[in-house]
Amino acid sequence: MTSSLQPRSAARRGPQKWDRSVPPPLRPLVRAYALGYASVVVPRLFTLVLQQVTTTRKSRGGGGPDNGALQPPRESAVVSLQRILRTGLDPQRFPAFCAALVGGSTLLEILLRRLCTRIPGSLSVAARKRLSQWLATFTAAWLSLKLLQSKASRGFTETVSAENGDGSIITPKTISYAGRTLDLSLFAFCRAFDVIAGELWAQRRTRRLANQQWTNFETAFSRLADPSMFAVSCALIMWSWFYYPSRLPQAYNKWISSAASVDKRLIEALQRCRTKELRYGEDTGQAPLIQGMCREYKWPLQWGDPAVAIPFPCEVVHMGCGPSCEYHALSRFCRSFQWSMFTYLPLNLLLVARKPSFRKLKHALLSAARSSAFLGAFITFFYYGVCLARTRIGPHILGKDAEARNRIDGGLCVGTGCFACGWSILLENPGRRKDMALFVAPRALATLLPRRYPLDKQWRETLVFAASTAVVFTCVLENPTRVRGVLGGVLNTVLQP
Structure with a gap:
C-alpha cells in the first residue's frame, strides 16, 4: 500500500537512486562533483588499460623492434592508478570546479530567493525567481572559474631576466599569463x-507561423544553421592547423595531423609559398625541400624545383596515388573511412555490449559507418578542394602564369580545401549536427584570440564566462529544451533537486 502511494517523480528517478540519501539542496553539488571526477579520471584509466595491454603484447612477442634496447623506467600500473585517482581529488581541478559551480549556484539561489521576497518592488514572482537564479549562477561561476585559474601551469608562466635600477645586476623574474581557461569560457x-539566438528565432517562428508568413527560405535557414556554423568553424580550424598551428591546442593539432596523414614537407612548401620564400619561376634556394619527396617517391627531380616546375604537379599533393585528382580523392575517402571505423566501431559496440540485440547491433554498425563516412568525406573534401584550386578550376579563372600560380599556392588552394571540408557534416545524423557544431565553434573562436594574454586582462574572460553560464543555467531551469544537445540533458539531470 505504501509503495503504491509513492510519488511518480521518485519512481522516474531511476538513475539517481544513489543520491537519495543526500539532502535535496546538496544533490546537484554531489552529482556535479561525481560527473566532473568521472570525466577527468575515466579517460585516463582507459588510456592506462590500453598501455598495459600494449606492453603485455610486446613482452609476449619478444619486445618488438626495441627488444634489447635500454628503455626508461616506467612506473607500475598500481602507482599510475593511484596517481590518476588522486589527480581527480585536487581542489584546483575540474571536479572541484564543477561542484563549486553547480553547488554554489543552487545554494546561493535558495538564499537569494529568500532575500528577493523581502525586497519591495513591482517584480512578479517568476521574475524574482529568474533574477535570483541568474545572480546566484553568476556569482558561483565567477568564483569557480577563479578556482581553476588559481592553479599554476608551466605553459602560462615565463621566467625573464630584468635589470635592476642601476643596470648592474640582472634578476630573474617570473611572469604569469592568463588564458588557461579560455577554451572553457568560449x-x-x-x-x-x-540559447539566446535560439529563443529569439523560436519566438519569430511562432509569430510568423501564426500570421502565416513563414517562408521556405526561413525553413532552409533553420535547417542549414548548424551545418553552416560547423563549416565556418572547421574552415577557421583547418586554416590555423595549416598556417598557424600554435593557435590550436597541442593534442588537437596532433589528432588533425594523424587524420590528415600528410607529408610535412608538402605543408612546409605551401607555407613557404604563402610567405613568398618560395616563388615560381625564381631560384630562391627552396628546391631541396620538395626534391626530397621526389627522391622518396621516385619522381623526376625537376618536379621539386620551383624555378622549373610551375607549379609543382598535383601528383606531389597526391603523395604516391598517381596523377588523377579524382582517384586520389577516392583513395583518401577509402583510407579515411577505414581509419575512422577503427575509432567509431569499438565505441558503438561498447554501448551495445550492455544489452546486446540484433537491432542494436545493426544500429551501432550503421551509426559507425555514417560517422566514418562523414570523417572520410571531411578529409576527402579538403584534399579535393586543394586540387580544384590548383588544377581543375583555379588556373582556368586566374591564369596559368607564374604570378597566378603563386597566388593559388600562396593560400587560395588551402583556403578552398578549408571551405569545402566542413560541409561533410551533411552526411552526419541531423540529431548530431547541433552537438558537433557547438563543439567546434569555441575552438574556432579560440584561433582568433591569443592563447596567452596579460594577467591583468583576465577579469574580462571571467566576466564573459560568469554571464554566459548564468544565462545557460537559468534557461535550463526555466526551459530545459532550449539548451540543445547532450549538454542540455546533462545539466537538466544535474540541476534538478
Whole structure:
C-alpha cells in the first residue's frame, strides 16, 4: 500500500537512486562533483588499460623492434592508478570546479530567493525567481572559474631576466599569463549565444507561423544553421592547423595531423609559398625541400624545383596515388573511412555490449559507418578542394602564369580545401549536427584570440564566462529544451533537486 502511494517523480528517478540519501539542496553539488571526477579520471584509466595491454603484447612477442634496447623506467600500473585517482581529488581541478559551480549556484539561489521576497518592488514572482537564479549562477561561476585559474601551469608562466635600477645586476623574474581557461569560457559563451539566438528565432517562428508568413527560405535557414556554423568553424580550424598551428591546442593539432596523414614537407612548401620564400619561376634556394619527396617517391627531380616546375604537379599533393585528382580523392575517402571505423566501431559496440540485440547491433554498425563516412568525406573534401584550386578550376579563372600560380599556392588552394571540408557534416545524423557544431565553434573562436594574454586582462574572460553560464543555467531551469544537445540533458539531470 505504501509503495503504491509513492510519488511518480521518485519512481522516474531511476538513475539517481544513489543520491537519495543526500539532502535535496546538496544533490546537484554531489552529482556535479561525481560527473566532473568521472570525466577527468575515466579517460585516463582507459588510456592506462590500453598501455598495459600494449606492453603485455610486446613482452609476449619478444619486445618488438626495441627488444634489447635500454628503455626508461616506467612506473607500475598500481602507482599510475593511484596517481590518476588522486589527480581527480585536487581542489584546483575540474571536479572541484564543477561542484563549486553547480553547488554554489543552487545554494546561493535558495538564499537569494529568500532575500528577493523581502525586497519591495513591482517584480512578479517568476521574475524574482529568474533574477535570483541568474545572480546566484553568476556569482558561483565567477568564483569557480577563479578556482581553476588559481592553479599554476608551466605553459602560462615565463621566467625573464630584468635589470635592476642601476643596470648592474640582472634578476630573474617570473611572469604569469592568463588564458588557461579560455577554451572553457568560449564554450560557455557559444552555449549562451546559442540559447539566446535560439529563443529569439523560436519566438519569430511562432509569430510568423501564426500570421502565416513563414517562408521556405526561413525553413532552409533553420535547417542549414548548424551545418553552416560547423563549416565556418572547421574552415577557421583547418586554416590555423595549416598556417598557424600554435593557435590550436597541442593534442588537437596532433589528432588533425594523424587524420590528415600528410607529408610535412608538402605543408612546409605551401607555407613557404604563402610567405613568398618560395616563388615560381625564381631560384630562391627552396628546391631541396620538395626534391626530397621526389627522391622518396621516385619522381623526376625537376618536379621539386620551383624555378622549373610551375607549379609543382598535383601528383606531389597526391603523395604516391598517381596523377588523377579524382582517384586520389577516392583513395583518401577509402583510407579515411577505414581509419575512422577503427575509432567509431569499438565505441558503438561498447554501448551495445550492455544489452546486446540484433537491432542494436545493426544500429551501432550503421551509426559507425555514417560517422566514418562523414570523417572520410571531411578529409576527402579538403584534399579535393586543394586540387580544384590548383588544377581543375583555379588556373582556368586566374591564369596559368607564374604570378597566378603563386597566388593559388600562396593560400587560395588551402583556403578552398578549408571551405569545402566542413560541409561533410551533411552526411552526419541531423540529431548530431547541433552537438558537433557547438563543439567546434569555441575552438574556432579560440584561433582568433591569443592563447596567452596579460594577467591583468583576465577579469574580462571571467566576466564573459560568469554571464554566459548564468544565462545557460537559468534557461535550463526555466526551459530545459532550449539548451540543445547532450549538454542540455546533462545539466537538466544535474540541476534538478
